Amino acid sequence: MANLILILGDQLSHQLSALEDADKDNDRVVMAEVHDEASYTNHHKKKLIYIFSAMRHFARELEQQGWHVHYQHYHPDNPEQSLEAVVSKLAAEHRPERLITTECGEWRLHSQISQWHEHLGIPVEIRPDTRFVCRKQEFADWAKGRKQLRMEFFYREMRKKTGLLMTPEGKPEGGQWNFDSDNRKKWSGKPPAPAPFRVEPDSVTREVIQLVEEHFPDHFGTSEDFHFAVTADQAQAALEHFIDFALPCFGDYQDALSDHEDWLFHSILSPYLNTGLLDPTDVCQAVAQAWYSGRAPLNAAEGFIRQIIGWREFVRGIYWLLMPGYAKENRLNNQRSLPWFYWTGETKMRCMHKAIDATARNAYAHHIQRLMVTGNFALLAGIHPEDICDWYLAVYIDAFDWVELPNTLGMVMHADGGYLGSKPYAASGKYIQRMSDHCQNCHYRVQDATGEKACPFNALYWHFIDRHRDDFANNPRMAMMYRNWDKQPDERRRAILSRGEWLLANLEQL
Ligand code: FAD
Ligand code: DLZ
CATH class of the missing domain: 1.10.579.10 (DNA Cyclobutane Dipyrimidine Photolyase, subunit A, domain 3)
Structure with missing residues (x-):
C-alpha cells in the first residue's frame, strides 16, 4: 500500500484535500466509527445517527468510484476504540509510506493527530481544510494589530473576496453591506412556515438507528422520526427546498420565535455544511442566484450569505486564533451548574x-x-x-x-x-x-x-x-x-x- 488516507466523520466531501492526487489503485482510505468519538460528549441520538449514516453512505460512494476503503462499523467490543488505534493497526499491517489527512475541526482531536507521527512510525501529512472561504492564516493576518475584531468588517472582506452580491464596480448590491434592520419581524403565523425537507431513512440509516438505540440508549434526545439528508445529493435537494420555500421569508423572520413552529424559515443546512455534504461557497452562490433571478428579496439573500461567509467563517477564525486557552475563558466568573x-x-x-x-x-x-x-x-x-x-x-x-x-x-x-x-x-x-x-x-x-x-x-x-x-x-x-x-x-x-x-x-x- 502506498498511503493511508484518513477521512473523519465531518469530512465527507469528494473534494477533500486529503483525497487530492491520491492513487486509487494503491492508496487505502480509512474511515472508522469509534467509541472515543461517539462518547466524548452526550451526543444527541440523532447526531450519532446522522454522522454514522452519512459516513456509511460516503464510504459506499467512494467504493463505487473505485477506492479501497477500510471501514470500521461501530461495536462496543471493537478492540480499536479510538481513531489512533484503528490507524495504528492498519499502519502495522500494511506498512504504508505515510498517513494523509485533512486538518480536523477541533482542538481536542487535532492535538492528538499532530502527535501521531511519534507513535505510528510513519510520517503524518496534515493538509489544510479547503472547505472554508478564509484560511486560518488569512484570518490571523486580518486580526493582527486590530484592537477589536468585528464580524461586520471581516464579512465585507469576505464579500469582496468571493464577489458574492457585489456589483461589477466592486460595490455591495443594493448599495448597502447589511440589511439587518429589515430582518426583525415578529411572525404571527402568516405566511405559513414551510414543512422541513425530509428524507425517509433507507436500509443503511435504519440499521444505524437500531445500532444507536441498542448501544447509546441513555444519550440525549430521541431517534424517532429521523428525516435528515445523509448524502450530498440529498443535501443538495435540501438546499433547493430551502431556496424554493423558505428563503423568500428567511430575512424577514430571521429573529422570530414561535410557540407552534420548530423550524420557521431557517435553512436547516448546518449539519450538511459542517460535515462536507454541502460546500459553503456553492450554497451562497445558489442563494445569490435566487436573488438575481427574482426568486428571493435582497434582505433574505444578504442575511443568509452573511451568516455563512460572515459569522460561520468568523467564529472559525476566532477558534483557531485563540485555542486552546479560549475554552477555559470565564471572564464573568460564572460558577453555577447547569439546571437539570x-x-x-x-x-x-x-x-x-x-x-x-x-x-x-x-x-x-x-x-x-x-x-x-x-x-x-x-x-x-x-x-x-x-x-x-x-x-x-x-x-x-x-x-x-x-x-x-x-x-x-x-x-x-x-x-x-x-x-x-x-x-x-x-x-x-x-x-x-x-x-x-x-x-x-x-x-x-x-x-x-x-x-x-x-x-x-x-x-x-x-x-x-x-x-x-x-x-x-x-x-x-x-x-x-x-x-x-x-x-x-x-x-x-x-x-x-x-x-x-x-x-x-x-x-x-x-
Ligand atoms: P440558518 O438560520 O438557516 O443560517 C444559515 C447558515 O448560517 C447556518 O446553516 C450556519 O451554517 C450559518 N450560521 C448562522 N449563524 C451562525 C453562527 N452564529 N455561527 C456559525 N454559523 C452560523 N452552528 C453550528 O453550525 N454548529 C453549532 O454547534 C452551533 N452552536 C451554536 C451555539 C449557540 C449558543 C448559538 C447562539 C449558535 C450556534 N450555532 C451553531 C449557530 C447557529 O445557531 C446555527 O448555525 C443555526 O441555528 C443552524 O441552523 P440553520 O442551518 O437552519 O441556520
Ligand atoms: C462527532 C463524531 C462522532 C459522533 N463519531 C465519529 C466517529 O465515529 N468517527 C469519526 O471519524 N468522527 C466522528 N465524529 C466527528 C469527530 O468527533 C470530530 O468532531 C471531527 O472529526 C472534528 O473535525
Missing part, C-alpha cells in the same frame, strides 16, 4: 420548555432559540461556561467544537471579554414577548419583575446588569440600561434584586 431542566425540558418557562423540547425531538433549534432563549438564560443565571458549552456540543446535530465553542462561550456567555460581540446578548422577558407568542401561554407573567409568577428573565436580567456593573457600565452600548436601572426607586431595585437572588438560589424549581 436543560436535559428534560421540564420547566414552567414556556420559551425554555419549547426550545429544549424541540432540541430533544429534533437535535435542532434555530439560532434565536439558541441565542436569546437557552443561551440568554444561561448568561443571566451565571452558568459556568464549561457546563453550558458541553450542553450545546451534545444536543445539536450540527455541533462541532470549532463552531459551537465561540458561539456559546463568546457570543452567548460573553466569557471571552467581547471578541464575539461588543456587548452581551442579555435580554429580559420583554424581548421574548416582542419576538414571539410564547408569553401568552406561559405560567409566568412577562409584565412582572417581582412576585412569585413574575417572568424569571426579568429579575435575572436586572440582577445581571447590577452584579456586572464593573464589567459593563463603561460600555457605551450598555449605558442606557444602567441609566434605566439607576433611575428606578431604591425600593423597587431592592425588590427586583431580592427576587433575582431567590431565582438564582432556586434555578431547579423554575
Whole structure:
C-alpha cells in the first residue's frame, strides 16, 4: 500500500484535500466509527445517527468510484476504540509510506493527530481544510494589530473576496453591506412556515438507528422520526427546498420565535455544511442566484450569505486564533451548574420548555432559540461556561467544537471579554414577548419583575446588569440600561434584586 488516507466523520466531501492526487489503485482510505468519538460528549441520538449514516453512505460512494476503503462499523467490543488505534493497526499491517489527512475541526482531536507521527512510525501529512472561504492564516493576518475584531468588517472582506452580491464596480448590491434592520419581524403565523425537507431513512440509516438505540440508549434526545439528508445529493435537494420555500421569508423572520413552529424559515443546512455534504461557497452562490433571478428579496439573500461567509467563517477564525486557552475563558466568573431542566425540558418557562423540547425531538433549534432563549438564560443565571458549552456540543446535530465553542462561550456567555460581540446578548422577558407568542401561554407573567409568577428573565436580567456593573457600565452600548436601572426607586431595585437572588438560589424549581 502506498498511503493511508484518513477521512473523519465531518469530512465527507469528494473534494477533500486529503483525497487530492491520491492513487486509487494503491492508496487505502480509512474511515472508522469509534467509541472515543461517539462518547466524548452526550451526543444527541440523532447526531450519532446522522454522522454514522452519512459516513456509511460516503464510504459506499467512494467504493463505487473505485477506492479501497477500510471501514470500521461501530461495536462496543471493537478492540480499536479510538481513531489512533484503528490507524495504528492498519499502519502495522500494511506498512504504508505515510498517513494523509485533512486538518480536523477541533482542538481536542487535532492535538492528538499532530502527535501521531511519534507513535505510528510513519510520517503524518496534515493538509489544510479547503472547505472554508478564509484560511486560518488569512484570518490571523486580518486580526493582527486590530484592537477589536468585528464580524461586520471581516464579512465585507469576505464579500469582496468571493464577489458574492457585489456589483461589477466592486460595490455591495443594493448599495448597502447589511440589511439587518429589515430582518426583525415578529411572525404571527402568516405566511405559513414551510414543512422541513425530509428524507425517509433507507436500509443503511435504519440499521444505524437500531445500532444507536441498542448501544447509546441513555444519550440525549430521541431517534424517532429521523428525516435528515445523509448524502450530498440529498443535501443538495435540501438546499433547493430551502431556496424554493423558505428563503423568500428567511430575512424577514430571521429573529422570530414561535410557540407552534420548530423550524420557521431557517435553512436547516448546518449539519450538511459542517460535515462536507454541502460546500459553503456553492450554497451562497445558489442563494445569490435566487436573488438575481427574482426568486428571493435582497434582505433574505444578504442575511443568509452573511451568516455563512460572515459569522460561520468568523467564529472559525476566532477558534483557531485563540485555542486552546479560549475554552477555559470565564471572564464573568460564572460558577453555577447547569439546571437539570436543560436535559428534560421540564420547566414552567414556556420559551425554555419549547426550545429544549424541540432540541430533544429534533437535535435542532434555530439560532434565536439558541441565542436569546437557552443561551440568554444561561448568561443571566451565571452558568459556568464549561457546563453550558458541553450542553450545546451534545444536543445539536450540527455541533462541532470549532463552531459551537465561540458561539456559546463568546457570543452567548460573553466569557471571552467581547471578541464575539461588543456587548452581551442579555435580554429580559420583554424581548421574548416582542419576538414571539410564547408569553401568552406561559405560567409566568412577562409584565412582572417581582412576585412569585413574575417572568424569571426579568429579575435575572436586572440582577445581571447590577452584579456586572464593573464589567459593563463603561460600555457605551450598555449605558442606557444602567441609566434605566439607576433611575428606578431604591425600593423597587431592592425588590427586583431580592427576587433575582431567590431565582438564582432556586434555578431547579423554575
Ligand atoms: P440558518 O438560520 O438557516 O443560517 C444559515 C447558515 O448560517 C447556518 O446553516 C450556519 O451554517 C450559518 N450560521 C448562522 N449563524 C451562525 C453562527 N452564529 N455561527 C456559525 N454559523 C452560523 N452552528 C453550528 O453550525 N454548529 C453549532 O454547534 C452551533 N452552536 C451554536 C451555539 C449557540 C449558543 C448559538 C447562539 C449558535 C450556534 N450555532 C451553531 C449557530 C447557529 O445557531 C446555527 O448555525 C443555526 O441555528 C443552524 O441552523 P440553520 O442551518 O437552519 O441556520
Ligand atoms: C462527532 C463524531 C462522532 C459522533 N463519531 C465519529 C466517529 O465515529 N468517527 C469519526 O471519524 N468522527 C466522528 N465524529 C466527528 C469527530 O468527533 C470530530 O468532531 C471531527 O472529526 C472534528 O473535525
